[in-house]
Amino acid sequence: MVSLEEARQAQELLQRAQRILCICHRNPDGDAIGALLGVGLLLEQVSPEKPVQLHCRDSVPETFQFLPSSGRVQGPPTLQQGDAIVFVDSAEPKLTEFHESHPQLFDGTYPALNIDHHPTNSCYGAVNIIVPQASSSCEIVLQLADALSWKVDSDCATCLLTGVYTDTGGLLHSNTTADVYRTVARLLRAGARQQAVVNAVFRTAKISTLKLWGRVLEKISLTEEGAAISAVTEGDFRATGADYSELTGAIDYVNAVPGMRFSLILSERDGKVKGSLRTLRDDVDVAAMAGRFHGGGHKKAAGFALTGKLKPEVRWKVVEEEAR
Numbered sequence: 145m146v147s148l149e150e151a152r153q154a155q156e157l158l159q160r161a162q163r164i165l166c167i168c169h170r171n172p173d174g175d176a177i178g179a180l181l182g183v184g185l186l187l188e189q190v191s192p193e194k195p196v197q198l199h200c201r202d203s204v205p206e207t208f209q210f211l212p213s214s215g216r217v218q219g220p221p222t223l224q225q226g227d228a229i230v231f232v233d234s235a236e237p238k239l240t241e242f243h244e245s246h247p248q249l250f251d252g253t254y255p256a257l258n259i260d261h262h263p264t265n266s267c268y269g270a271v272n273i274i275v276p277q278a279s280s281s282c283e284i285v286l287q288l289a290d291a292l293s294w295k296v297d298s299d300c301a302t303c304l305l306t307g308v309y310t311d312t313g314g315l316l317h318s319n320t321t322a323d324v325y326r327t328v329a330r331l332l333r334a335g336a337r338q339q340a341v342v343n344a345v346f347r348t349a350k351i352s353t354l355k356l357w358g359r360v361l362e363k364i365s366l367t368e369e370g371a372a373i374s375a376v377t378e379g380d381f382r383a384t385g386a387d388y389s390e391l392t393g394a395i396d397y398v399n400a401v402p403g404m405r406f407s408l409i410l411s412e413r414d415g416k417v418k419g420s421l422r423t424l425r426d427d428v429d430v431a432a433m434a435g436r437f438h439g440g441g442h443k444k445a446a447g448f449a450l451t452g453k454l455k456p457e458v459r460w461k462v463v464e465e466e467a468r
């Protein structure tokens with residue numbers, strides 16, 4: 145839970161600002177976008193005279209473009225004196241991909257509030273509200289709003305519900321605690337448009353997405369150490385017309401093979417290979433595996449990125465046919 149002390153520190157930091165820039169990680173998921181828009185809408189209600197801007201290195205994925213204010217998300221920020229920064233769902237500066245272009249975001253030049261649920265968060269803000277027990281950054285944003293008695297309207301609730309739903313896989317992942325249901329109940333009472341979220345997030349898929357997933361599923365192989373592995377090359381993205389964000393969700397199908405210890409999707413993009421790891425087992429820690437490749441995440445869902453390319457390895461065997 146967000147403590148009253150943390151909430152007050154956050155409030156003070158924001159009150160002193162002339163302008164507030166909210167930032168989420170690149171390649172944003174539903175939680176990043178939901179928390180970005182949700183916190184932005186809250187701040188505008190709290191102090192309507194204060195300009196609030198929303199920034200992300202990448203544009204809002206189509207799936208989340210139904211959310212209120214999604215059209216306001218801009219690319220890199222232009223900083224000015226008096227700015228305060230709110231980071232959401234970003235465990236490290238480099239995940240925003242503003243760390244090289246805008247180092248002053250992270251060196252204390254501007255007061256920063258860092259809201260996140262990743263246990264690996266490096267606490268790079270002046271005020272850090274890191275709640276690893278929370279399902280999502282959206283859940284923390286709601287706790288912060290409630291701690292400060294900020295009014296949550298139906299637009300904001302819709303944004304926050306999106307993050308809770310996406311980070312819990314529709315309330316199915318192991319991070320779906322009793323508090324998550326309480327959060328959802330709170331958001332529904334605040335007027336969250338639940339069916340709009342469900343339809344957009346879980347019941348809509350572009351033809352390019354389905355074709356990309358088809359390739360992922362077709363290429364699943366099972367390894368001796370009990371992993372279900374698949375890979376997507378840049379060629380697969382080109383051939384299907386899918387973009388990188390459309391890979392989200394495919395891992396859950398790869399992870400569905402019974403008896404496996406963990407699953408992995410390798411994907412190739414811009415000279416990098418990204419790995420997405422999942423497990424259903426309690427005795428496997430995929431965050432630790434990702435850590436060996438300078439990645440991180442949660443015990444049951446983690447990822448990493450390496451510089452390089454994917455090279456397929458195909459094994460053939462000649463088998464003599466038995467004579468009849």
Ligand SMILES: [Mn+2]
Pocket residue numbers: 175176233261279280281311
């Ligand atoms: Mn998240």
